Amino acid sequence: MSSPDIEVRTATPDDFDAIAAMLGVVFHYTQNPESLAVERPLHDPARGLVAVDGDQIVGSAGSFDREMAVPGGVVPCAHVTGVGVLPTHRRQGILRRMMERQLRDVAAAGREPIAALWASETAIYPRFGYGFAAPRLQLQADLTGTGLPAPAPGRLRAGSPATLRIELAKLYDELRPHRPGWSSRDDNWWNFLLLDIEAHREGATERQAVVHETPDGAVDGYAIWRVKGDWDDGGPNAEVRVSEVVAGNPDATRALWRFLFSLDLTRRLTYGLATPDEPLLHLVPEPRRLKPTLADGLWVRLVDVPAALRARAYRAPLDVVLEVTDALLPANAGRWRLTTDGTTTSCEPTTDPADLACDVLELGAAYLGGTALATLGRAGRVRELRPGALVAGDTAFGWHQAPGGMEVF
Template sequence: MTYPIRPIDESEWPAFAGVLEEAFGWTPHPTQAGRFKAETEFDRTLAAFDGDTIAGVTSIFSLTMTIPGGQLPVAGVTAVSVLPSHRRRGVLSSLMRRQLTDIRERGESVAALYASEALIYGRYGYGRAASELAFRIHKHASAFVREAPQDPSLRLRVAKPADVRGELEKLFASVVTRRPGRYERRSQTWDGLLADEEFDQRGAGTLRSILVEDDGGVRGYALFRIKSSSDDNGVPDGTLKLYELEAADPAAYALLWRSVLDRDLVTKLEAGGRPVDDPLIALLADQRQLRASWADELWVRLVEVDRALSSRAYAAPVDLVVEVEDDVCPWNARRWRLTADLSGAECKPVEEEPDMTLPVAALGSAYLGDGLLGEQLDAGLLREHNPGSVRRLATAMSWSPKPWAGLTF
């Protein structure tokens, strides 16, 4: 059975939202639903119809994302959902294929998403491209190494986040290009991040901010809430929940962390979603005291292999012929010669014998600089025809710092 697919208009929002509620088992607060609607790009929001019923949906945020060596327009895929009554009927496959075709026609060569279920998106050519850590740190075990950077010109300023929004936005814009996966934020994104209604607090207290600055301006900020509590003896045992910490330089970064870790009446800090190479790990004198849990973060799909690979920078010279397998986007399924050095890259179709054969998802996983090409080769998921070629490609596509988006879209 085929399901007609088209973009929705604003009048169809209730039906669109109803699919999300059923698929995710989600009952949004009216405020939450309103914010999501305000961010929705209706011309990029697709629905599959079974008669008059919307059976499945998917949407896109038009992002400008940092990649190794620069920035690129990226399709931020979101709200992928199918009604429980229409699962396993081809609705999702039809939506994903149509969406990828639309992305290509729009001129974007890369798509990215956060996966609610990791089993789904490899089928459509997405590869896990970034990871994240969640930190739990006890205050008594948070001492820094003696060599931690300090700058006597720095000072801290407490402020209500809404009152310093312009300064926060300016600082973030100055650091967004430093790490692959970060993306420029729209006004609506900041609206949601700084929102502080009762729904947003969820028992964890008001949203707070602290800024680090010198006479030249703001050099960093932290956004957090404090959940106050006491133990059975009445001793303060609060938890600081860190949402964001951004800094322009190491000294500002270290001072911000010390500020949130040393907060009075707080015994522990929880930070969900930090980069896997967070400099905090190096700053801690006793790294064993850091409790961290791992999760996948961004998944990336190369919509047009040649344009995507030509757009990024490479950490080492490489000249290889890569045979790409892609049954969802057949225009990618051929042999490509990737030639790159520190000055630039070129990827063009060829008929030469390949150095390796790999699925397009493997390239997606490596695209932002933290791929697992070597591990996938060892697992038998890639085919290497020229020994050592996968290692050369993995080295060239590697990047520091590691990719991380930092804010779910």
């Protein structure tokens, strides 16, 4: 039961420090002043909500104004972040009030047809219509037995991320529209992502970067990593901790992974943000030694169902009537005829009989092409009301590249 004494209001610029302190308590870490100075420009108070008990901020829910690549396009997306409630105020309905108001505010603004987040606890966000949209692959490679990818043409050039930043940002922007789940990065985001203070290194080195150049000098790939040095009775036992690997073609992919796998004195490599279709799995002679495990990544919520479904491309023609339920945003509920010829897409309300029925959560899960409609059907989450509709929908909603989030926001 929500306490009537708790006010939920729009945040102000003066709330930033109090929100940061509150989130430090919620997520069990000590805020760093240098990090907060870089984070501050990212936050738009008008996009944030705070729960206030007297003069104390006891909860928050914010979002960043960024774009996200989706199959065949790029759409404005509310990047939800900083959601938490102090332990003294849990189980009072505060989180629900903030999350529901945030969705209503985003819908009312009419600019962002989808919202996305990384879930600290995965049981929380399905209650608000967020679907598990992009699994991520975690690698914990044993470099002593995995083997190396084959050599590739081109040249590698190393440096600090700061010195290579122009090349990194340029390539990222070139590839981003074609990689579902990748988010836009302005200068403030690059400042934040490349921030490298000692408190965040956990005893590892500063971040390092390398770019791959084609024979004619064009940058077509990069990697960012650090190394945690270690020695044991058997000798060197350092760990390569990879932050990003971005490659525009197979040559760059092979060259970058070969480089990362062959750093002197290293015996292990970790990478937590690979996609399930990571090419590395097919480049090494012993893929089992990569120790790949699946975890959840991006969660997506359709805020405006027809606008969101029109904004993405589809892998095959489709004509299907979707019956959608949405307990929080009633404008999404009802029957929608989704029609696409592969180039032009329409999504309009209809009274025709439904072919598929699901909640808005399932549409969010399938939206980026990373969760198959057929899988949701086998789980009983999507109901087929016309024979053949599920196969047709599954084919159209799929995509040739698995989605993935390149950074946690």
